[in-house]
Amino acid sequence: MTLIEKIKEKKLPAFIAKAILFLFLLIILDFTIGNTLRYLYFKQDSGLLYRTTYSLDSTKAELLIFGSSTANHHYNPSIFEKRLNTSVYNTGRDGNTIFYNYAVFQSVLKRYIPKVAILDFNVEEFKVYPDNYDRISSLLPYYQTHPELHSIIQLKSPYEKYKLLSKIYPYNSLIFTILVGNTDFNRTRDNINDDKGYVPLSHVWHRELTTQTAVSYQLDSNKINFLKSLIGESKSNGIRLYISISPRFIKYEGEDLSVEIVRKIANESNIPFFDFSKDTLFWKHNEYFADRSHLNNTGATIFSNMVIDKIIQNQQSTLINNKNNFSLKTRKK
Amino acid sequence: MYVKVEYVFIILFIIITNYLIGIQIEKANNNKKRRAFYLNLSLLINLGILIFFKYWNFLIGNLFDFLGLIHLKSAVSAPFLDIALPIGLSYYIFQTIGYIMDVYRGSIQAEKSISQFGLFTLFFPKLLVGPIERANRFLPQLKKNIYFDQENIIEGGKRIAWGLFKKLVVADRIAIYHTTVIVSADHQSGGTILLSCLLYTFQVYADFSGYTDIALGTARMFGFDLMENFKRPLLARNISDFWRRWHISLSSWVNDYIFNPLVLKRRDWGIWGVFYGLLVSFIVIGIWHGAAWNYVLFGLLQAIAIIYEATTKKARKRISKKISPVIYNNVSILLTFLFITFSLIIFQSSTFSEATNIIKGIFLNSGELYYDKPSTLLFMLIGCGVMMMVDIKVEYRISGYSLFSNKSWVIQQISYALLLIYILIAGVFDGGQFIYFAF
Numbered sequence: 001m002t003l004i005e006k007i008k009e010k011k012l013p014a015f016i017a018k019a020i021l022f023l024f025l026l027i028i029l030d031f032t033i034g035n036t037l038r039y040l041y042f043k044q045d046s047g048l049l050y051r052t053t054y055s056l057d058s059t060k061a062e063l064l065i066f067g068s069s070t071a072n073h074h075y076n077p078s079i080f081e082k083r084l085n086t087s088v089y090n091t092g093r094d095g096n097t098i099f100y101n102y103a104v105f106q107s108v109l110k111r112y113i114p115k116v117a118i119l120d121f122n123v124e125e126f127k128v129y130p131d132n133y134d135r136i137s138s139l140l141p142y143y144q145t146h147p148e149l150h151s152i153i154q155l156k157s158p159y160e161k162y163k164l165l166s167k168i169y170p171y172n173s174l175i176f177t178i179l180v181g182n183t184d185f186n187r188t189r190d191n192i193n194d195d196k197g198y199v200p201l202s203h204v205w206h207r208e209l210t211t212q213t214a215v216s217y218q219l220d221s222n223k224i225n226f227l228k229s230l231i232g233e234s235k236s237n238g239i240r241l242y243i244s245i246s247p248r249f250i251k252y253e254g255e256d257l258s259v260e261i262v263r264k265i266a267n268e269s270n271i272p273f274f275d276f277s278k279d280t281l282f283w284k285h286n287e288y289f290a291d292r293s294h295l296n297n298t299g300a301t302i303f304s305n306m307v308i309d310k311i312i313q314n315q316q317s318t319l320i321n322n323k324n325n326f327s328l329k330t331r332k333k
Numbered sequence: 334m335y336v337k338v339e340y341v342f343i344i345l346f347i348i349i350t351n352y353l354i355g356i357q358i359e360k361a362n363n364n365k366k367r368r369a370f371y372l373n374l375s376l377l378i379n380l381g382i383l384i385f386f387k388y389w390n391f392l393i394g395n396l397f398d399f400l401g402l403i404h405l406k407s408a409v410s411a412p413f414l415d416i417a418l419p420i421g422l423s424y425y426i427f428q429t430i431g432y433i434m435d436v437y438r439g440s441i442q443a444e445k446s447i448s449q450f451g452l453f454t455l456f457f458p459k460l461l462v463g464p465i466e467r468a469n470r471f472l473p474q475l476k477k478n479i480y481f482d483q484e485n486i487i488e489g490g491k492r493i494a495w496g497l498f499k500k501l502v503v504a505d506r507i508a509i510y511h512t513t514v515i516v517s518a519d520h521q522s523g524g525t526i527l528l529s530c531l532l533y534t535f536q537v538y539a540d541f542s543g544y545t546d547i548a549l550g551t552a553r554m555f556g557f558d559l560m561e562n563f564k565r566p567l568l569a570r571n572i573s574d575f576w577r578r579w580h581i582s583l584s585s586w587v588n589d590y591i592f593n594p595l596v597l598k599r600r601d602w603g604i605w606g607v608f609y610g611l612l613v614s615f616i617v618i619g620i621w622h623g624a625a626w627n628y629v630l631f632g633l634l635q636a637i638a639i640i641y642e643a644t645t646k647k648a649r650k651r652i653s654k655k656i657s658p659v660i661y662n663n664v665s666i667l668l669t670f671l672f673i674t675f676s677l678i679i680f681q682s683s684t685f686s687e688a689t690n691i692i693k694g695i696f697l698n699s700g701e702l703y704y705d706k707p708s709t710l711l712f713m714l715i716g717c718g719v720m721m722m723v724d725i726k727v728e729y730r731i732s733g734y735s736l737f738s739n740k741s742w743v744i745q746q747i748s749y750a751l752l753l754i755y756i757l758i759a760g761v762f763d764g765g766q767f768i769y770f771a772f
Contacts, residue, residue: 015483018746025750033754134763168757175758176708203701207520292520 034167037178041141041171044181049141049174051197052093056107056142061089064108065197066101067120069094070246073294074120077196079304084311086115090197097125097132099152102226103139106148109237117234118242118307119227123277126258128218133157140170155222200297201290205249209283210292214254224261231269242314244274244307247282247299249292272314274307340419343382344455350378351429352450355436355443368437375433383426386418391624421461423621425454427586432468434590441469449475456557458548462541464562464582471559479556489554491737494752495723496546501760503539503716507532509761510709515681518691522700526691533681534674535717538567541580565724567673570665572638575673583621587614607643611636622680627688631680638672712759 044050063086065075071092080088091104101119108114136156139149143164153160163169171178180186234241243266245259259275266273282288288299295303354375361367384392390413397411432453435441444450453472514521514529521529542563552559562582569575576584592614599606612633619632642649653661682688704710725731736748 011483012481015486018742022746022750025746026753029750029754030757033758137763163762166757168754169762172758172760172762173708173712176711177706180708206699210520 031167034169034171037168037171037175038141040178040182041174044178044186046186047177047181048093049177049181050186051091052104052138053142055089055091055104055197056146057111059089059091059108059197060112061087062114063088063116063118064105064114065090065092065118065120066104067092067118068096068100068122069294070122071118071120072197072199073201073290074246074300074303075118075307076198076200076297076300076304078198079301080308083305083308088196092120092197093138095131096135096138097122098223098226098230099132099136099155100138102230103136103149103152105230105233106152107142107146109233110146110148113237114239116240116242116311118244119230121243121245121262122258123245123248123252123256124217124258126219126223126261128220132220132223137172140164140172141174143170198300200300201294202296203290204296205286205289205291207249207286207292209249209251209286211251211253214252214256217257219257219261224265227262228265231265231271235269242272242274242307242311244310245277247276247279247288247295247303249283249286249289251283252277272310274310276303276306279306337417337419343419343422344425347379347382347425347429348447348451348454351375351433351454352444352447354378355433355450356445358433358436359443372433372437376430379426379430379433383422385414386416386422388620388624389414424463424465425460427465427583427621429454431465431586431590435468441472444468444472456552458551458557459559462544462548463580464545464548464560465586466560466582467586471557474557477556482556485553485556489550489552491749492546492550492553494550494749494756496543496548496550497756497760498716498752499539499543499546499720501756501762502712503720504536504543505540505761505763506709506712506716506759507536507539510705510713511536513705514703515691518694519698521694521698521703523695523698525700525703526694526698528702528704530674530678530691530695532713532717534567534670534677535720537677537680538563539716539720565728567670567721568666568724568728569669570662571642571669572635572672573642575669576635576639583618587618591617604643608640611639615639625683626685627679627682630685631676634676634679716759 041049042053044053061077063077063080063084065071065077065080065088067075069092072090072094073092075090075092077088077090080086091101093100105117133156136153139146139153140160142149143153157163231241233239243262256277259277263273263275265271276282282295282299282303285299288295288302290296290299354371358368358371361371393411393413432441432444436443444453449472452475453466453468456466456471459466511529511533514525518526545562549559549561560582562580564578564581566575566578569578592610595610595613596606599609602609615632615636616629617632618635619628619630622628622631656664678691679688682691736744737752739745739748
């Protein structure tokens with residue numbers, strides 16, 4: 001049967017009508033389910049997703065901590081608040097990089113200017129790693145309401161704005177996390193204080209110290225540029241920025257390329273830079289670690305105090321009357 | 334695996350030469366020598382191109398290693414080539430060799446239209462990852478008039494939707510977890526590595542059969558019927574059965590053009606001729622996947638398992654009579670699955686030490702089970718569960734209420750709409766590549 005015969009038999013119009021009906025059904029389902037997910041997403045008052053919303057939309061803390069999992073699990077805001085006598089929020093999120101940090105930083109600047117920021121930097125942070133771009137998806141739920149994030153989200157893929165025509169897409173892979181976030185589960189577990197952002201790790205790493213030799217790799221210029229922008233905007237807004245590298249249970253031989261670059265950028269920009277990646281204290285204590293890349297709560301407590309000591313040292317050696325200086329409390333040894 | 338504009342000329346060269354050779358073989362009629370000459374010429378061209386692009390560095394590297402071992406290494410460094418493998422090369426080379434062999438055997442006539450022969454080679458749904466189509470199935474379809482058929486569009490669309498589910502919801506979801514675990518296998522617990530390896534079996538199946546579903550669905554929309562490549566392989570009861578269900582277009586190709594001729598040639602060897610045929614066939618299947626020893630070992634393992642099955646057939650039959658069929662069959666499925674999982678550890682490892690590290694890690698590494706987030710585990714289990722439920726339903730012809738083939742048009746449409754919505758909710762949209770693109 002030819003196409004014309006089919007049209008004459010009214011089979012083709014019926015088929016097209018059915019196809020349109022199916023498409024319409026898809027759009028209705030996408031709209032309804034997508035908006036339900038959106039409602040439930042922003043209704044959460046605890047958990048990982050809530051902490052991102054809080055970082056972008058609510059925190060007014062004077063000191064903000066930026067970074068990935070190493071930031072989130074290593075910097076205990078309560079210790080910082082106690083010793084530096086200021087409000088602190090940890091915006092770190094697992095698996096994210098400078099893209100996420102810069103996005104949060106941008107959203108914060110839209111609302112207020114924090115006094116101090118600590119950026120936790122990772123070894124190999126500037127390495128080209130496609131997964132880092134995939135992780136930008138954690139910002140998709142904020143695409144509609146945060147225009148300042150559009151340029152960062154577009155880095156994920158040039159088709160992102162078309163994908164975002166779907167109402168469900170921003171909440172892709174999040175359904176179970178959103179559902180759990182609407183229960184009491186997050187509020188009742190593991191001493192996580194969502195109002196401070198810090199998530200302590202409890203387990204202890206029982207393996208030997210491993211050695212890793214620095215190797216050459218391809219650098220991601222986007223990441224370097226975002227770091228430079230973050231530094232530039234911190235300076236122009238009068239935010240005192242510190243860059244810090246967390247300890248790991250890995251003995252690095254040679255200088256990592258990313259660390260080398262960030263050290264250079266920090267020096268050139270006159271940004272205090274604390275490198276704990278080669279701190280031998282931590283290499284002697286596996287009990288401070290939850291795994292080879294993350295400190296547990298014991299380690300995080302020690303590390304938080306060490307960072308504060310460095311900040312205090314730095315403040316004492318710089319202008320005493322700087323308006324962004326804290327009223328210092330000396331660490332009890 | 335790579336796409337370069339220049340590589341179009343390679344495909345064109347393969348099409349033109351094989352088209353002409355096919356006609357020459359037919360023209361040679363009863364002149365056996367001429368027929369053999371053209372067959373060998375075609376094999377030389379096809380295999381020459383394949384070896385040059387895919388196996389050159391492997392062969393040269395091993396040759397120089399061997400010379401080094403016997404202290405004959407010269408001052409000349411190995412002439413490695415820095416060239417990329419043209420995408421889909423292994424698929425269309427095998428397909429073309431199959432066509433020439435069929436013409437040589439007289440089972441099909443040589444194709445007289447170069448455009449139809451070109452389309453047979455280049456038909457886009459199967460170009461990149463197969464199926465390795467047979468000329469006697471596909472060429473006649475190209476000669477038929479194709480008309481709009483709404484059933485083809487609907488059935489093709491359904492097949493594509495199912496393929497997308499397998500690829501985006503099952504394969505790519507597991508891929509994220511599996512890559513994370515295997516990259517850091519030294520630091521993961523045995524339980525974690527084992528879970529990851531078990532899931533990898535589902536990943537490879539979902540990835541490859543998902544692509545095949547998309548290819549078959551697309552072809553169906555255009556009115557073409559490509560050959561099935563999978564028949565629920567994870568429900569196979571032994572390794573021979575597995576290879577009748579897994580990558581059928583390759584295994585049946587190897588069966589027709591390598592195994593059967595070899596066994597026939599060595600028929601005076603008796604059962605040893607069959608074993609010889611199995612070893613050669615499965616080494617070819619292994620090395621078809623790539624130029625590395627792990628693929629050779631992968632193929633060798635399959636051959637050894639099938640030889641073992643052949644030699645213990647009577648004993649296994651005796652055992653099966655003493656055990657309840659339900660238990661026997663399920664244990665057989667489980668053991669087959671575990672063997673395939675073990676083989677895939679070798680398949681996915683780029684070096685022998687990488688494979689042994691993974692295996693050692695399973696038995697020796699202590700620690701907690703890592704599963705990223707509970708939701709990751711849940712997504713993976715739901716995906717695998719749904720995929721296997723569908724396979725089980727088809728395999729055991731379980732009838733009953735069906736959403737996707739419901740008599741009510743409305744229920745059917747809602748079911749497919751919800752399947753697409755679930756893909757949007759649970760699929761991975763970050764451009765994960767098909768595993769078999771690499772071959």
